[in-house]
Amino acid sequence: MCCSFFPKVAVLVLTLLIVQMNGAVSEDSHALLAFKSTITHDPQAIMRSWNDSLPFCLWSGVTCGRRHQRVTSLDLPNMGLVATLSPYLGNLSFLMYISLENNHIHGSIPPEIGNLFRLRVLSLL
Numbered sequence: 001m002c003c004s005f006f007p008k009v010a011v012l013v014l015t016l017l018i019v020q021m022n023g024a025v026s027e028d029s030h031a032l033l034a035f036k037s038t039i040t041h042d043p044q045a046i047m048r049s050w051n052d053s054l055p056f057c058l059w060s061g062v063t064c065g066r067r068h069q070r071v072t073s074l075d076l077p078n079m080g081l082v083a084t085l086s087p088y089l090g091n092l093s094f095l096m097y098i099s100l101e102n103n104h105i106h107g108s109i110p111p112e113i114g115n116l117f118r119l120r121v122l123s124l125l
């Protein structure tokens, strides 16, 4: 027999891990696009970079962790954006920092934001 049992298990575990990470990564881009879709005014066209021609980790104001393509920071102060906080932001489970001060963020803070257990800064004013 060519292969022992253990490498097969290792390959399976690795595959599952990669599938799981890719799922989480696409969830991050989905959440960012959900936030983008709430924006009704963007005087500096800052959200133009939030498109499929760039990986979302390179979108303006977005920072990802070094070891994984997960969003750790959303940093868009002073942009004149008119937006609401999408409940989908609660899916960005690696998010530590949200800085949106000096924009016009209206509506309430969705309870899903409370799922962000790594969040240290939520600056809206």
Ligand SMILES: *[C@@H]1O[C@H](CO)[C@@H](O)[C@H](O)[C@H]1NC(C)=O
Residues within 6 Å of the ligand: 048, 049, 050, 051, 052, 053, 054
């Ligand atoms: C997508 O983003 C890139 C990088 O900022 C920009 O050069 C390009 O014009 C954008 N595409 C669209 C369709 O807005």
Ligand SMILES: *[C@@H]1O[C@H](CO)[C@@H](O)[C@H](O)[C@H]1NC(C)=O
Residues within 6 Å of the ligand: 027, 030, 087, 088, 089, 090, 091, 112
């Ligand atoms: C993300 O968040 C929304 C709203 O809280 C939720 O309905 C959705 O199931 C979550 N997951 C994905 C993969 O978008």
